[in-house]
Amino acid sequence: MDMVSPFILVNLKTYQEGMGHNAHRIAAAAETVARESGAVIGIAPAFTELHPMSHHYAIPVYAQHIDAITPGAHTGHILPEAVRAAGARGTLINHSERRLTLADIGACVEAARRLHLESVVCTNNDATSAAAAALGPGYVAIEPPELIGSGVSVSKADPGIIERSVNAVRSVNPDVKVLTGAGIQSGECVKIAVDLGTSGVLLASSVVKADDPEAVLRDLVSML
Secondary structure, three states: OOOOOOEEEEEOOOOHHHOHHHHHHHHHHHHHHHHHHOOEEEEEOOHHHHHHHHHHOOOOEEEOOOOOOOOOOOOOOOOHHHHHHOOOOEEEEOOOOOOOOHHHHHHHHHHHHHOOOEEEEEEOOHHHHHHHHOOOOOEEEEOOHHHOOOOOOHHHHOHHHHHHHHHHHHHHOOOOEEEEEOOOOOHHHHHHHHHOOOOEEEEOHHHHOOOOHHHHHHHHOOOO
16 A cells, blocks of 8 residues: 555544544544545554444554464454454554564564555654664654653654654665654644654544544644
């Protein structure tokens, strides 16, 4: 899947505001704003929402995680084939709330590649971004852990980490695109991130917990 810049990926996590009817409300808003703006807006809902989200909306739907397993006796694990069959276009890997070993990250990226799922590997600094890029995912999403959920945008708090991560990723694998995460909350944040060389943003609470998700999404794309 070849996505053009900018790509805005909204992680619904397991927030109450991102479940059931609320998830559909966010997906519908994303579809509307994407259609009007030309931006690519995807969502990463809870696993139970993957199938309905994938089949009711014309936006890319991502899993929040996959396990590096094959079909068989793996009770409680997330089978990549099942995620693909549910209609997902891609998956997050190694999110800060679901950390993996480097070996597992590599196995998950390979499983995603085999199943034609776009992989977004989350990292926390430029060194891990370079290591992730060597695995050949579609995207590396840089999220400094101290900024996650802080309301302070990485693009404002430490733009240097974006520049260093972009350079680190490109030096290892120029085909891997970079997303900026942590604290993204406005169109200005998105513009700064894109101007620094990234292909978009990964965000969660500023959209999911908003009283009017559509208004927030409109603002996010307003300066592109």
